[in-house]
Amino acid sequence: MAGVSVSAVSKSFGVTEVLKDVSLEVRKGEFVSLVGPSGCGKTTLMRIIAGLETASSGMVTIEGRDVTNIRAADRDVAMVFQNYALYPHLTVSQNLAVPLVMRRLSALQRMPLFGRFIGDAKAKLAAISDETKRTAEMLGIAHLMDRKPAQLSGGQRQRVALGRAIVRHPRVFLMDEPLSNLDAALRVHTRAEIVALHRRVGAATVYVTHDQSEAMTMSDRVAVMMGGEILQIAAPEEIYLDPADLRVASFIGSPKINVLAAEADERGRVSVDGVPTGLLAPSRGPVTFAVRPEDIAPAGDGIPARLTHVEFLGDCALLHAETIGNKRPVICRVAPDRRPRVAIGGEISLWPDAAKSFLFDGNGKRVSAAVAKQKPAHV
Amino acid sequence: MSDAAAAAYAMAPRERSRARSLVGDGGAAWLLTLPAIIAYLLMILLPLAGVLALAFTDYEFGGTSFRWIGSENFADMLKDRTFMASIRNTVIYCFFVVPLSIGIALLLAILIEAGARGRAFFRAVFFLPVVSLTVAMATAWQYLLHPSIGPVNAVLRGLGLGTPNWLGSSDWVLMSLGMIGVWENVGFNLVLFLAGLTAIPRELYGAAEVDGAKSAWSRFALVTWPLLGPTLLFVIIITMTRSIRVFDSVQTLTQGGPNNASEVLLRTIYQEGFHYFKFGYSAAITLVFLAIVLAVMLVQTRLIDRRIHYG
Amino acid sequence: MRSDSPSLVKDLPRLAVLCIAAFIVLVPYVWMLAVSVKPQDEVFRASLTLLPERWALIENYGKVLRTIPVLTFVINGLIVCFGILFFQLLFAIPAAYALAKLNFRGREILFGFVMLGLLIPYQTTALPLYMGFHQAGLLNSYTALIAPFTCSVFAIFLFRQFFKALPDDLIAAARIDGMGEFSIVWRVILPNAWPAATAFAIFSVVAHWNDLFWPLIVIQKGSLYTPAMGILAFRSVESGDDYGALMAAATLVAAPLVIAFLFAQRRFIEGVTMTGLKG
Ligand SMILES: Nc1ncnc2c1ncn2[C@@H]1O[C@H](COP(=O)(O)OP(=O)(O)O)[C@@H](O)[C@H]1O
Ligand SMILES: [Mg+2]
Numbered sequence: 001m002a003g004v005s006v007s008a009v010s011k012s013f014g015v016t017e018v019l020k021d022v023s024l025e026v027r028k029g030e031f032v033s034l035v036g037p038s039g040c041g042k043t044t045l046m047r048i049i050a051g052l053e054t055a056s057s058g059m060v061t062i063e064g065r066d067v068t069n070i071r072a073a074d075r076d077v078a079m080v081f082q083n084y085a086l087y088p089h090l091t092v093s094q095n096l097a098v099p100l101v102m103r104r105l106s107a108l109q110r111m112p113l114f115g116r117f118i119g120d121a122k123a124k125l126a127a128i129s130d131e132t133k134r135t136a137e138m139l140g141i142a143h144l145m146d147r148k149p150a151q152l153s154g155g156q157r158q159r160v161a162l163g164r165a166i167v168r169h170p171r172v173f174l175m176d177e178p179l180s181n182l183d184a185a186l187r188v189h190t191r192a193e194i195v196a197l198h199r200r201v202g203a204a205t206v207y208v209t210h211d212q213s214e215a216m217t218m219s220d221r222v223a224v225m226m227g228g229e230i231l232q233i234a235a236p237e238e239i240y241l242d243p244a245d246l247r248v249a250s251f252i253g254s255p256k257i258n259v260l261a262a263e264a265d266e267r268g269r270v271s272v273d274g275v276p277t278g279l280l281a282p283s284r285g286p287v288t289f290a291v292r293p294e295d296i297a298p299a300g301d302g303i304p305a306r307l308t309h310v311e312f313l314g315d316c317a318l319l320h321a322e323t324i325g326n327k328r329p330v331i332c333r334v335a336p337d338r339r340p341r342v343a344i345g346g347e348i349s350l351w352p353d354a355a356k357s358f359l360f361d362g363n364g365k366r367v368s369a370a371v372a373k374q375k376p377a378h379v
Numbered sequence: 380m381s382d383a384a385a386a387a388y389a390m391a392p393r394e395r396s397r398a399r400s401l402v403g404d405g406g407a408a409w410l411l412t413l414p415a416i417i418a419y420l421l422m423i424l425l426p427l428a429g430v431l432a433l434a435f436t437d438y439e440f441g442g443t444s445f446r447w448i449g450s451e452n453f454a455d456m457l458k459d460r461t462f463m464a465s466i467r468n469t470v471i472y473c474f475f476v477v478p479l480s481i482g483i484a485l486l487l488a489i490l491i492e493a494g495a496r497g498r499a500f501f502r503a504v505f506f507l508p509v510v511s512l513t514v515a516m517a518t519a520w521q522y523l524l525h526p527s528i529g530p531v532n533a534v535l536r537g538l539g540l541g542t543p544n545w546l547g548s549s550d551w552v553l554m555s556l557g558m559i560g561v562w563e564n565v566g567f568n569l570v571l572f573l574a575g576l577t578a579i580p581r582e583l584y585g586a587a588e589v590d591g592a593k594s595a596w597s598r599f600a601l602v603t604w605p606l607l608g609p610t611l612l613f614v615i616i617i618t619m620t621r622s623i624r625v626f627d628s629v630q631t632l633t634q635g636g637p638n639n640a641s642e643v644l645l646r647t648i649y650q651e652g653f654h655y656f657k658f659g660y661s662a663a664i665t666l667v668f669l670a671i672v673l674a675v676m677l678v679q680t681r682l683i684d685r686r687i688h689y690g
Numbered sequence: 691m692r693s694d695s696p697s698l699v700k701d702l703p704r705l706a707v708l709c710i711a712a713f714i715v716l717v718p719y720v721w722m723l724a725v726s727v728k729p730q731d732e733v734f735r736a737s738l739t740l741l742p743e744r745w746a747l748i749e750n751y752g753k754v755l756r757t758i759p760v761l762t763f764v765i766n767g768l769i770v771c772f773g774i775l776f777f778q779l780l781f782a783i784p785a786a787y788a789l790a791k792l793n794f795r796g797r798e799i800l801f802g803f804v805m806l807g808l809l810i811p812y813q814t815t816a817l818p819l820y821m822g823f824h825q826a827g828l829l830n831s832y833t834a835l836i837a838p839f840t841c842s843v844f845a846i847f848l849f850r851q852f853f854k855a856l857p858d859d860l861i862a863a864a865r866i867d868g869m870g871e872f873s874i875v876w877r878v879i880l881p882n883a884w885p886a887a888t889a890f891a892i893f894s895v896v897a898h899w900n901d902l903f904w905p906l907i908v909i910q911k912g913s914l915y916t917p918a919m920g921i922l923a924f925r926s927v928e929s930g931d932d933y934g935a936l937m938a939a940a941t942l943v944a945a946p947l948v949i950a951f952l953f954a955q956r957r958f959i960e961g962v963t964m965t966g967l968k969g
Contacts, residue, residue: 081586102592164590411875412788415785430817502959509896519722519940
């Protein structure tokens with residue numbers, strides 16, 4: 001069953017359409033990343049799932065229940081905000097307790113000073129205190145319980161925010177760029193922890209990030225979003241090896257995929273700068289040819305290019321070149337011993353691996369391509 | 380000087396800070412602060428000492444001699460019916476203006492902040508009294524509250540209600556001045572509250588909603604109220620000290636009357652000092668005034684220190 | 691706290707409350723303007739109609755202008771306010787820079803005095819200051835109106851906070867570029883002090899334009915009256931019965947600042963919020 005399902009959701013602020021007919025399904029216990037450049041509508045989509053924003057049209061369901069018109073408090077979702085949104089006036093333990101207190105205690109019982117003497121408030125508070133302690137221990141923040149957020153480091157705050165989200169075992173777990181405020185080392189470390197935490201909690205998780213490597217390393221599936229649309233949603237390998245859209249191909253992968261203008265002749269043979277690539281397009285006309293840096297290498301009789309710069313990275317080298325015909329930049333990732341014996345500024349010839357190259361039409365949509373003939377493996 | 384500074388800067392950071400405190404920026408610093416120091420001495424510190432001294436004398440302005448009379452001035456105050464009325468009225472005025480102007484301002488600020496419509500308009504309207512000459516607006520109020528020709532009483536008469544002599548009866552005068560005070564202060568407090576409210580991160584409201592704060596009231600209790608704490612205490616201090624210093628409207632409208640029913644501290648100081656020229660006595664009352672202001676600030680800054688230790 | 695605004699209908703209760711409050715706030719202004727164009731007999735009829743049957747605009751305003759030199763009062767007000775402001779900035783900015791960015795022995799003590807000054811309302815020092823100005827023969831002068839306010843500890847405090855937030859490297863760079871402390875104040879600090887300076891300027895002008903206590907003490911000469919004193923003077927001449935003319939006078943003296951506010955609302959409100967620490 002779907003943990004969360006978003007169907008055909010659109011959202012406009014005034015005249016600007018921020019989300020266009022977005023659909024997304026997250027299974028129970030699945031970890032789905034929402035990745036895309038800043039401003040593409042990720043936060044908006046997340047807030048709609050949480051119930052903090054109302055969609056202009058479309059439907060949201062959580063475990064089969066239509067929650068489109070149900071407010072956040074009743075949706076049983078938890079959220080980690082980008083800036084953590086910890087209550088600055090409450091201690092860590094109080095922050096962790098808020099979701100439980102708000103749900104279990106009546107308004108009267110929440111009154112300051114004497115509320116705790118009403119009915120079973122004391123027993124409930126004791127239970128809440130146990131649960132927050134357990135959560136804190138799980139996250140390794142038990143020693144910080146009496147501090148206020150201002151007295152915590154960024155990493156500690158982030159843990160408290162995580163704790164506040166998981167303490168009540170929500171059905172859906174939403175995280176909006178939870179790592180973007182941490183320094184690089186801590187970020188990589190925390191990635192693994194979040195994944196481990198997700199396995200333990202097992203809630204349907206939507207994880208928003210603008211960092212494609214975060215999305216690729218953490219998720220069961222990745223949804224690539226751009227300009228208010230989800231362009232592709234698939235497992236990380238599929239997104240990388242079989243992109244459905246030029247923008248997806250360009251966004252995922254570092255260094256970026258090489259994009260070259262190409263032309264298909266009347267028999268569909270695709271050539272770049274007049275050099276046949278060995279790919280066959282379904283029809284003639286201009287197409288966009290794309291190949292990842294590791295799938296193009298110097299070899300005889302390829303696309304002529306000028307070497308502009310070489311980066312040596314240890315396990316590989318990045319060759320930066322510019323095609324001579326169309327003056328397009330190309331990057332090749334090669335084994336260090338395969339770097340060509342050409343000085344900077346010298347001419348090289350680049351040969352793309354047709355089986356691993358992609359064709360896109362004028363709108364950036366993937367065009368199915370056949371491999372005409374396999375060139376002999378580069379030597 | 381700047382050579383020394385540049386030289387110091389060229390050193391490694393740790394050495395630099397040591398060198399800076401050794402070489403110091405002394406000369407230039409004292410030159411830069413000198414005008415302010417002189418003005419401070421002449422216009423604040425010396426007169427303050429003067430007031431402290433005067434308060435223990437029987438000096439009358441224009442007189443040629445004076446005696447040190449210890450605390451006699453303060454003893455006289457206790458027997459002075461005008462002064463006692465003045466203290467009482469100032470306290471009542473404060474307890475009327477402070478809660479009302481703060482409560483109304485908070486309510487209006489929350490209402491303004493709750494929606495996008497008319498924000499700038501309402502803010503400007505409510506702020507208008509702050510920039511309007513108090514004496515001029517007091518005059519307008521005098522007309523509005525006029526017992527026979529004033530519109531306020533005309534409305535009351537139309538509704539078949541009683542028509543008090545707002546500024547002329549000792550039962551009503553303090554309340555009338557208080558209402559004018561509220562009218563004047565609301566805009567000021569409102570603007571401060573708006574600043575406080577906009578400083579609360581939006582995300583916290585989202586977090587509160589996700590955490591299960593369903594009603595607007597529970598979100599107010601969980602987020603708005605505690606986060607507005609520092610602003611609120613500031614506003615209380617400001618409104619307190621502003622109300623203790625009420626003078627313009629009283630001087631314009633009632634001159635302390637009728638029968639001392641609207642006599643307030645600053646006016647008593649003014650009257651004793653610059654009307655009867657009893658400088659010694661007036662200085663003593665000034666010290667009482669200062670003591671009250673300091674006490675208010677002290678109590679409230681203590682509260683701030685105790686309650687607000689985040690952010 | 692959704693970002694999209696609710697429909698107008700849902701918003702209506704909120705707007706209604708705000709409108710009522712706004713109406714109450716505006717009542718005195720509306721009546722002040724209305725009465726200022728009414729002839730005396732209509733004022734005394736105590737009707738609730740705002741517009742006059744017979745316009746007495748020229749009559750009332752003419753009477754004010756003939757009886758008291760309104761323009762002189764306004765000019766006095768401007769001279770006093772801007773005189774005070776000029777010296778406050780002149781004294782406070784360098785001092786605040788020194789307190790914020792320079793290391794020198796005695797800095798903590800000086801700052802202690804600033805904090806002390808913040809606690810003391812200016813009315814406290816009125817008596818000795820009066821004696822001083824009397825001794826110096828300076829009563830009834832612009833000096834008496836301006837001098838007591840030239841050292842604004844509040845300005846020093848405000849600018850110090852503001853300058854503390856400027857990066858140290860900015861000043862270090864200026865020193866490396868060969869500037870002395872005075873040129874740093876003039877060329878680096880001053881251009882960066884504008885936001886704080888406008889905020890403080892508005893706060894200061896509003897406070898001193900509205901002040902009555904001190905001018906009442908040191909000024910007897912009519913030609914030096916400030917706007918606030920002007921109305922009081924007009925009232926005593928008129929024995930306060932000709933409400934039409936009185937409202938005309940009130941309108942005239944309140945107008946300059948109110949108009950300035952209407953033109954630069956945002957700056958005014960920012961100014962007050964930024965300086966809101968002290969009233
Ligand atoms: N409350 C709002 N009013 C108007 N525009 C908004 C609002 N919230 C977001 N937007 C706009 O919607 C777009 C998407 O924003 P957001 O969802 O925050 O993007 P992301 O999280 O992917 O960076 C942005 O162009 C932003 O300017
Ligand atoms: Mg975002």
